[in-house]
Structures are given as C-alpha cells and as structure tokens.
Amino acid sequence: MRRTKEEAEKTRVAILASAEHLFLERGVAHTSLDQIARHAGVTRGAVYWHFQNKAHLFHEMLCQVRLPPEQMAERLSSQQGAGSLQVLWEMCLEALLLICHDERKRRIFTILLHRCEFTEELREAEERHHEFIQQFLHLCEQLIIKAQHPLQGSLSPRTATMAIHSMLVGMMTNLTSVGYSPCSDNDLEQVVDSAFRGVFLNWKAPQRTLQI
Numbered sequence: 001m002r003r004t005k006e007e008a009e010k011t012r013v014a015i016l017a018s019a020e021h022l023f024l025e026r027g028v029a030h031t032s033l034d035q036i037a038r039h040a041g042v043t044r045g046a047v048y049w050h051f052q053n054k055a056h057l058f059h060e061m062l063c064q065v066r067l068p069p070e071q072m073a074e075r076l077s078s079q080q081g082a083g084s085l086q087v088l089w090e091m092c093l094e095a096l097l098l099i100c101h102d103e104r105k106r107r108i109f110t111i112l113l114h115r116c117e118f119t120e121e122l123r124e125a126e127e128r129h130h131e132f133i134q135q136f137l138h139l140c141e142q143l144i145i146k147a148q149h150p151l152q153g154s155l156s157p158r159t160a161t162m163a164i165h166s167m168l169v170g171m172m173t174n175l176t177s178v179g180y181s182p183c184s185d186n187d188l189e190q191v192v193d194s195a196f197r198g199v200f201l202n203w204k205a206p207q208r209t210l211q212i
Helices: 002-026 033-040 044-050 054-063 069-076 082-101 103-114 120-147 157-175 185-199
Strands: none
Touching: 002 033, 002 044, 002 054, 002 103, 033 044, 033 054, 054 103, 054 120, 069 082, 069 120, 082 103, 082 120, 082 157, 082 185, 103 157, 120 157, 157 185
16 A cells, blocks of 8 residues: 555656646646646546646646745744744745745746646636735735834835735746846845835844755
C-alpha cells in the first residue's frame, strides 16, 4: 500500500509538472488534459484520478506557490500593533524575492499573469483565484485597522490595502514579463518600502531578515 501511495504521488507530481510546462508554452486555454497526459506519460484516466478537471488542476498548481489563507491569516495575526505591519511588509517583500529567486514560482506566476485566459472551462479556477484575492484584501484591511498606525492624508484602511495590493500585482507582473531586467534584492526592498511610506505616516522600514 505504501508503494502504491508513493507511485500515485509521483504520478500527481508528474502531471502537475507537465501542466506547468505546457501552460507556459501554449497558454492555459490552449492546453488540453489529453496533451498533459501524453506529456506526462500517463493515461487520461490517471489525470482524472488526481484532478476533477482542468480548473482543479490549475488551482492545485497555484496552491504550490502561494500561502493557503489559513497560513496567511496566522502570519498576519501573529503580532499586534506595529509588529503586525512589519509582518505584512516582510510578506510583501518575501513574495517578490521568491519570484526573483525561485524559478518554479516565477514560471507559475508567469502562467497566471501572462498565459491564462479565464474561459468558461476555467470559471471554477477563476472564482477560487478571486476568492483568494478577496481573502488577502480582507486580512490586510483588518490588520491595518487593528494596528492603528496613522495613514497618509485621507486614506482609509480599505484604500491603503488596495494601494499595497496594487504594488504587489504591478511588481509581480513586471518581474514575470518577457525581457524585464532583474531587480536586486535592495531594489525590491525599496519598492515595497516606498509603497508603505506612501500609505503609512512616518513609516520606518524594519531591518530585513529574510534569507531567500
């Protein structure tokens, strides 16, 4: 039984790897489950054993490179006050650093941002993706409210959250674009820091302790 489980997991990993390769090469909408099965060297039935449909497969691929909402909530609520904002700052910086330093994460985010058309077939995956974004926005807004750090000008916690999220999406899009020049770790830190300075009054960036 153990060997069977190990073989099943190897098959699942192979299917995900083939999907990643073909999605990046052809785009998600133009890749079929038959093509993924042939590339992985398995039957179509094996694909359906592990994944309900292409939307489910695509969602599982994304789950490999981003924190589940439960872990995200745990990290964001691990401290109170200014400490919680520092955790948010570190999470934003970590997300960008990993795209630069982790080839697999960069490939998968390239697929999401540049090689994916949310067709009817992918409606389930699109809904899950939007749900993840809304959870992130909600957690950030609640964190900003609880931190009670003064905001710039007339910004509300909601607009401050939107500004931080827009910075993240914009940088991720740039970092995964064809021909985009790589950023140094210090460049990325300054980008994140400038976004936080534009949102929080008298913001002082914490010392970076991340080792990516």
